[in-house]
């Protein structure tokens with residue numbers, strides 16, 4: 199991290215410290231992250247300065263105007279900074295949300311709902327739901343999801359308790375770059391092919407282990423290199439000097455598994471995709487200072503909603 203980055207990070211952290219006990223300041227901070235160029239209506243995308251007005255708060259009664267409400271003259275609807283994000287309709291004060299977010303962004307591993315419950319002073323049930331909302335917010339945004347390119351390592355692993363059936367997870371990791379992770383129903387040609395199509399550029403050189411299900415789908419890619427793990431081959435130097443290996447994908451998995459053991463203990467199959475995404479988010483922002491990670495996370499919340507019903511009665515996603 200260079201000096202100017204450190205200074206910028208320090209100033210974000212100072213602002214955060216002030217916002218922890220001050221709801222107005224917390225709202226201001228979230229607004230500045232979501233709308234760096236002034237408020238944008240989440241209903242109609244109107245960003246006209248002259249057509250958006252801030253309504254003055256009138257008391258705290260249910261009928262009065264709440265704090266931080268804007269009125270859009272274009273669609274004649276009201277909105278706040280949380281409308282159209284994972285924070286929408288939350289009864290938790292924004293200052294507590296900021297605390298939870300900065301805890302998530304400053305810890306190298308993950309946090310359990312129990313830690314959030316104790317550290318920010320909300321009930322366990324609330325903390326549990328907050329954690330799921332934050333994880334859901336960490337899912338890559340469509341606009342941020344450029345296809346992986348260069349040399350991309352693809353590998354699969356199984357996550358779950360030893361005694362029960364384990365869930366397959368596939369990682370697609372750019373060497374020295376970004377990672378995407380996906381929970382799949384089973385390791386088949388069809389599922390691996392779909393996982394590849396989803397986010398790996400056809401121009402990429404794809405490295406996998408010798409699993410036979412990769413062979414057919416990868417005929418459509420520029421190049422496919424394999425390492426034979428059953429023969430204890432983990433890295434092979436090609437004639438052109440490049441290396442065939444899946445070591446980056448494997449270190450991604452070993453960190454993911456350590457996080458599961460360290461902080462989450464047991465994860466049900468239904469919730470696994472959100473945990474896996476949280477982990478990919480950490481991996482992809484690993485070189486960012488904490489403050490920058492927090493800002494990008496707040497921006498990723500845009501356009502996402504997760505209701506309590508969705509997490510408490512989840513549908514199997516795979």
Ligand SMILES: [Zn+2]
Pocket residue numbers: 239240241242243244270271272273274275
């Ligand atoms: Zn509008």
